[in-house]
Structure formats: C-alpha cells, structure tokens
Amino acid sequence: VLDAFIGKLRDLGLNRAEELQPFLEIVKPRGKVSRGQDILRSDDTPKHLIVLLAGVSCLYECLEDGRRQIIAFQYAGDLCDLHRFTLSESGRRLAVGALTECSIGVIAHKDLERLVVEYRSLALTLWRAMMFEASVFREKLAMVRRPALERVAHLLCEQLARYEAVGITSATIPLTQVVLADAVGLSIVHINRTVQELRRLGILSTKGRAIEVVNKAQLATLASFDGCYLNMPQVLSHWHISMGPRSDAGCAIACDEISLAICQTLQREERHLNFDTGTRPL
Amino acid sequence: VLDAFIGKLRDLGLNRAEELQPFLEIVKPRGKVSRGQDILRSDDTPKHLIVLLAGVSCLYECLEDGRRQIIAFQYAGDLCDLHRFTLSESGRRLAVGALTECSIGVIAHKDLERLVVEYRSLALTLWRAMMFEASVFREKLAMVRRPALERVAHLLCEQLARYEAVGITSATIPLTQVVLADAVGLSIVHINRTVQELRRLGILSTKGRAIEVVNKAQLATLASFDGCYLNMPQVLSHWHISMGPRSDAGCAIACDEISLAICQTLQREERHLNFDTGTRPL
DNA sequence: CGTGCTGTTGAGGACGATCAATGACGGTGG
DNA sequence: CCACCGTCATTGATCGTCCTCAACAGCACG
Secondary structure (H helix, E strand, O other): OOHHHHHHHHHOOOOOHHHHHHHHHOOEEEEEEOOOOEEEOOOOOOOEEEEEEEOOEEEEEEOOOOOEEEEEEEOOOOEOOHHHOOOOOOOOOEEEEEOOOEEEEEEEHHHHHHHHHHOHHHHHHHHHHHHHHHHHHHHHHHOOOOOHHHHHHHHHHHHHHHHHHOOOOOOEEOOOHHHHHHHHOOOHHHHHHHHHHHHHOOOEOOOOOOEEEOOHHHHHHHHOOOOHHHOOHHHHHHHOOOOOOOOOOOOOOOOOOOHHHHHHHHHHHHHHHOOOOOOOOO | OOHHHHHHHHHOOOOOHHHHHHHHHOOEEEEEEOOOOEEEOOOOOOOEEEEEEEOOEEEEEEOOOOOEEEEEEEOOOOEOOHHHOOOOOOOOOEEEEEOOOEEEEEEEHHHHHHHHHHOHHHHHHHHHHHHHHHHHHHHHHHOOOOOHHHHHHHHHHHHHHHHHHOOOOOOEEOOOHHHHHHHHOOOHHHHHHHHHHHHHOOOEOOOOOOEEEOOHHHHHHHHOOOOHHHOOHHHHHHHOOOOOOOOOOOOOOOOOOOHHHHHHHHHHHHHHHOOOOOOOOO
16 A cells, blocks of 8 residues: 555655654545545635545646646655645645545644654655755756647657656557547647547557557657656666666665564554545556 | 754744854854756755755656655755655655755754754754645645646745745746746647736736746736745735734744844854855756 | 547647848947 | 947747637436
8 A cells, every 4th residue: 555655765865664654654644536526626715635546646737717737747656735744835826636536545734743853854854855845847948949749759759757656568549539639739629630640640559549558769869858857767777768776865774674663563454444446547 | 054943943943052053063164066967866865955055956756757746845954864864765766856056954863863852943943844845845746736827926926925935035946947837737739828827917027038027916816825834924915914922832932132143153154155146047 | 348548640830930121229349 | 439249029921739619429327
C-alpha cells in the first residue's frame, strides 16, 4: 500500500528507517475517490496533507471561464497539497482532482509539524519534494513557446517517465483528450488533431481510442524530451539520458536499513486499509 | 546592504537573531554584474548559492532557437539558484541574467549544508522560499490561456507588487519590451502592440519609452490580478486584497529581537562591501 | 434505449508570428 | 564634434497556428 510513498521518500533522500517509520505512522488512510471527483477543493481549510497512495490525480486551477488549467500531475506516492503547508495564501484557487480512481491518505498538519521539528532530515526531504515540483513547473513554463505537437509529445513523455517511476510500465496513458487539453492549454479540438497527427506519424497506436505509445524513441525525439528535470536516475536510464552522480548533500546517508521496521509498518497498515491499486485506465 | 535579504528572510519566518546572524555571516560579497551579463551560466558547477543583494535579475531557460524563456524574476534579497541545492539535475539548462546592474553575494554550499543541519528552522525557511518560487511558477502557468493584453498586464502587476516588497515604490518598470517578450512568451512585435494598447487605455504613461504605470487599479482589474500567491501581507494591503492571518506553523516564533546583533552584522558588512543600490532603470 | 461523455470532422475567423523597414537613442571612436 | 554602430521601439503586410462554433458518431452507463 505504502510502497510507492516509501519509494518516493527514498528517492528524495529519506533513507533511514528510524526517520521513515515515524513519518509513515502518521499517515492515516482516507478511502478512495472515484474518477472525476475532487480530492481537494480549493475552498476547504488546510488541516491535513494529502498523500496519493494509488492512482493518478492532477493539481489544477479553476479559470474564470469555467475551464481548468492543469498545473501538474500526481502519481502514487506524491503529496497532493504540499504547497498549503506553512505558506498560508499560496494555492488559494487550486484544487486536486482524481483522473483515475485514487486511494488517498492524510497527514495532519499538526503531526507533520511535530515530526519536522523532531527529525531534521524530514524538512530537507519535503523541501526536496517541493524543489522537484518546482522543477516540473519550470519545464512546463519552458514549453509555452513550442507548437502544439511538441507540447503534447512532451507531456506524453513526462507521463511515461513518471509512470515508470512508480513501477507502471504500460505504454497506455490513462488520460482523455479533454485532460490533455486542460494540461497543455490548448482547445480539445486542436488536441484531437494533434493526437491524430501523432498517430499518423506512427507514434501512437491507431487501434482503439486509448492513447497508447508505440514508438517511445520517436516520441522523445519529437518532443526533444530531456527529462533530467525529473531527477529520477533509475528511470532515466531507460531513456538513454546520462545523469551525473546524485549529490546527497550531507544529509542522506545511504544506509539500507529499511529493514524489518518498515516491513512491519507496511504489514500493519495493510490489514487496516485493503486498498487496490486503482490505476485502471479510464 | 543586506537589508533586502534580511527582509526576505523575515518574511519567510526566519525571525530569531540567533539563527539569522550565522546565516548572514556566511554570505560573501562577489561584486557586481552589469546589465545584460549572466550572473550564472547553465554550465558551471554548483558550488555556491547566489544571493541577489541589489538589482533585478531573471531565471531563464535557453531555447533551441537561440531565444530565451524567462521563468522568473528575482529582486534584491532573492536567492538566485536555490533550485541547484540538494537536487542534482534540476535546472541543467537554466541560467540567471542581470536585467539591471546587480550586486551579488555567494554562500558556499558547504557552509549552507552545515547551517541547515545545525539550525532546524533554516531548512524550513529555505523550503518556504522554494514554495514561494513554486507559487509564482504556478501562477505563470495559469496565465497561459489568457490573451496577450492580460498576460502583459499581469506581469506588470507582479513587477509592481514585488518592487514594493523590496521597498521600491517607483511606478516605472525597468524592463525593456524585449524582456517582457521573453517573459510572457510572445513576440517582440506583439508585445509592442500590446504596450501601445495599454498606453491607449490610459494605464501606461504615453511620455517617453519607459514603461510607467499611471493607473495601477485599472491595470490590476484588467489583469484580474489576485496576488495572494505572492504571500506578502504587508504589500498586498495596498492592492486592496484581503489576506487571512499567516499560519506560522510552529517554527516562526514572532520575536522582535532582531536587535543589536543584526545591526552590528550589517554595519560590519557594510564597511566591507560598499555596494550601491544598482536599480537604475535600463 | 435514451443520456452523457468522449472522440471526430468541417468551416470560418481571431490572435499572434514572421519578415522587413524605419526612427530614436546612447555609446564609441575618429 | 560628428560619423558610426548596436539596441530598442515602432509600423505595415502577410501568413500560420490555433480557437470557436457547429454537427455527428461511437461508446458506456443507467
């Protein structure tokens, strides 16, 4: 259940069992949210941090004309509303929506504050999580000038890369064209034509209405997808992208003592929750 | 000299003199960078964190076609390349350029790492700084759908608000139209026509080539500028925008003992540096 | 078997890009 | 002091991308 979350935290440098465990213990399961529903409304008061345990969700902003602009995608293990912690007014108009069926957990702000004070490296870990998010934002901002075809291609590359990061190797992207439109900021009609263009180029499957990548290499080339900004060494190797050694910055001592303590936590939680993966396409 | 930096840190919740002082002490002056020069190239190895002591700079990404996409603006007191700290590959293609004459200081990563471990609230402060940055990114992302006029108007609003935050009340924005184009992602020609439209609307001054806002209220209305994302209570009151009380999240104890220690630090540094403000337009 | 969402297609038009040329200004060097 | 140069601002004309407004087909769901 918490596998993806643990994996995420380890990637962020939270390696030590004695820090990981208390953090996992304050995660409370909160059930499921079905596709299309909001996981988080823009108006409710921030008392908890939301952890996405399974599924795909998106952070979006409501626009005046009723449409929405998707700011970022979130995958199993991601923290949905880290931006609302300790910074009062940021994200006032933001909401989080479920793009597939999602399993969520919550962490009370109070609990988190306590742990942040107690364990130094936790603040560093969450800081990194924030930096990662910002990294994705920057990349999206740099895409603004590019034409529709490259924008869409780039988005699909990011999807694939991040699926891989959470262990999903399927080449089928569980997003509708409407969602793509909201994400890249183009009209649905134009997205449709762009998707058809990608199919015509032999990059997407022509069978069925689902978006299935059949030529990943060509997709990456078209998008000139760099992917370094994702900071995921284990995944990026698949993309034939070189990465330097990670600078673990004096905090993340690489000790592999995840050990029994975590396994026990896992098993203990598992009996409580009984979540399925909830990542079924559409 | 360090006033803006201190102000920034205080806004971020680093209030206590005993934490502020050691942080200020590891800042080393590094001289000036003249307008148009790069403060930071995308290719140099991150060994230091750069602090903008005076002036305006921008974080930008080099595009393939030679142009640049400005991701964010930086003002006196901002940390220029926080994104390169502890996260290895993020911002590989990013650079920081001086938009006015800039005075910069540096903080060795080593020194910072040491302090982050020693003082708990420092990590929290820098984390907040990152969240603030991300907040600005999100806002820019949400602007993508809007037409040119609103995009430009919104950018100008942000400029004014952030100038105020560092104590500059001038309504003249020290940016060229070329910079505006790089920032909002439109062609220079179209920026020019948009600026003329803003002048025609009585929002910008028609005298001279400088961009001078004469009707701030109308500008804010046109841009539907919310500004909450900036998290700057003291400034936003001018913009007639309500803000709730800041949640100081268990760390930032509001003690006003900035006191002698800081003043002494200031004076000590001042004798070393002798920087001027360097915020002359163009 | 409707109802609703998604995907698909066409026509027309708006917004913004590109190309090209000019004027204004500041700085530099003769 | 003036000629020269580079940057910035400005303008016109043309063109392309993408939007909007339709209308309709397929599929899922009740």
